[in-house]
Amino acid sequence: MERRVVITGLGTISPVGNTVAEFWDSLVEGKSGLNFIQGFDDVDLPVRIVAQVKNFDPMAHGLERADIRKMDLYCQYAIAAANQAVQDSGLVSGENIEPDRFGVYVGSGIGGISTFVRETNKYTEEGARRVSPLFVPTMIANIASGNIAIRHNAQGPCLPVVTACATGTHSVGEAYHAIKCGMADAIITGGAEAAIHPLAIGGFANSRALTHAETLEDACTPFDARRSGFTMADGAGVLILEEYEHALQRGATIYAEVAGYGNTCDAHHYTAPRPDGIPASKAIRMALNEAGYTSEDVLYINAHGTSTPLNDKTETYAIKLALGEEDARKALISSTKSMTGHMLGAAGAIEIIASALAVKNGIVPPTINYKEPDPECDLNYVPNKAVKVELTMAASNSLGFGGHNACVVLKKIN
Numbered sequence: 001m002e003r004r005v006v007i008t009g010l011g012t013i014s015p016v017g018n019t020v021a022e023f024w025d026s027l028v029e030g031k032s033g034l035n036f037i038q039g040f041d042d043v044d045l046p047v048r049i050v051a052q053v054k055n056f057d058p059m060a061h062g063l064e065r066a067d068i069r070k071m072d073l074y075c076q077y078a079i080a081a082a083n084q085a086v087q088d089s090g091l092v093s094g095e096n097i098e099p100d101r102f103g104v105y106v107g108s109g110i111g112g113i114s115t116f117v118r119e120t121n122k123y124t125e126e127g128a129r130r131v132s133p134l135f136v137p138t139m140i141a142n143i144a145s146g147n148i149a150i151r152h153n154a155q156g157p158c159l160p161v162v163t164a165c166a167t168g169t170h171s172v173g174e175a176y177h178a179i180k181c182g183m184a185d186a187i188i189t190g191g192a193e194a195a196i197h198p199l200a201i202g203g204f205a206n207s208r209a210l211t212h213a214e215t216l217e218d219a220c221t222p223f224d225a226r227r228s229g230f231t232m233a234d235g236a237g238v239l240i241l242e243e244y245e246h247a248l249q250r251g252a253t254i255y256a257e258v259a260g261y262g263n264t265c266d267a268h269h270y271t272a273p274r275p276d277g278i279p280a281s282k283a284i285r286m287a288l289n290e291a292g293y294t295s296e297d298v299l300y301i302n303a304h305g306t307s308t309p310l311n312d313k314t315e316t317y318a319i320k321l322a323l324g325e326e327d328a329r330k331a332l333i334s335s336t337k338s339m340t341g342h343m344l345g346a347a348g349a350i351e352i353i354a355s356a357l358a359v360k361n362g363i364v365p366p367t368i369n370y371k372e373p374d375p376e377c378d379l380n381y382v383p384n385k386a387v388k389v390e391l392t393m394a395a396s397n398s399l400g401f402g403g404h405n406a407c408v409v410l411k412k413i414n
Helices: 020-029 065-069 073-089 113-126 135-139 143-152 164-180 198-206 244-249 278-291 309-323 325-330 344-361
Strands: 005-013 102-107 186-193 235-243 256-265 299-302 332-334 393-400 404-411
Touching: 005 020, 005 073, 005 164, 005 186, 005 244, 005 344, 020 344, 065 073, 073 102, 073 143, 073 186, 073 235, 102 143, 102 164, 113 135, 113 198, 135 143, 143 186, 164 186, 164 235, 164 256, 164 344, 164 393, 164 404, 186 344, 235 244, 235 344, 256 278, 256 344, 256 393, 278 309, 278 393, 278 404, 299 344, 309 325, 309 393, 344 393, 344 404
Parallel strands: 102 186, 299 332, 299 393
Antiparallel strands: 005 235, 005 256, 186 235, 256 404, 393 404
């Protein structure tokens, strides 16, 4: 018998808030987390606008000074969000969950890039003998999962995912299937990123992925005719997925049910989406079918919505193919990246958190900065103001470099 899976804990570190309450309030209010880049005043950068995490104090989130010295910032974000989520869930390994039934699926698109650059500079300036013995375990993209597992005594399946901008969504989807098929009773899952660094900015900007807008209002405009590229962001989103009966037995708070997951690849280009949107549409349809979607459902779609010319029109095509024209026009669609920026490997997880809260609270967050409609993006993108509506289902899409497509579908819990 297949098992049901629900969300029982949430944690966020983001450009619009370092707690779930602050994050959600910012989304509902349409508050932007974009800022003119800080911390690199002596570097000539090709872009000026990003979405950085603000006022982050790792010690306020359960880390000690010794931990901080041994961890890249992306890992600090991941642990801070995981600590929030675990505390929110009430799970305690060895007390209300068996350690070997408790897993961790937390990924990163890039990993410890600041650590990589710092130790590379040591090597080039002083030689190999001066490279830190902690270089590798601080930099690698799986170490957030490892450190979270150590901290929370999670001895079950541990599978860090790396699929670029789809990392967070694939992490949640794979965790969902692992619990559904009986491999674990609960999994800490999500994504983390701290890639706002001159090296990464240079790479993304020179591949023409980033916006060169000069004002905050013009920098991130998903589905708008003015869109010109994405805005880099940092942070982490972590959820606790748990088997439904296990959650009920211990009286856990349930945010939503995870009910569907789709995973396909464009097999088309290393950065550009496939123009016809067909593989992406199949990922969405796969997730909706598993969730039992019908035309009677009131559906919210948290779109990938990066504010790039290619992504937004291709995703619009994919949504129409997946739902059919009539149902696509009924769906409420928004890009919370218009407020958070693009958190890369953390984006999918933070957007599933937004989707879970939308379903639970009956509020759809808006796509802000929407001014000029694009004929190729002609659906309801919930422009500029949140909408109150009793949802039955939410889908969260992610489309990553390499052609990775992912969709997770949530249902309102009955």
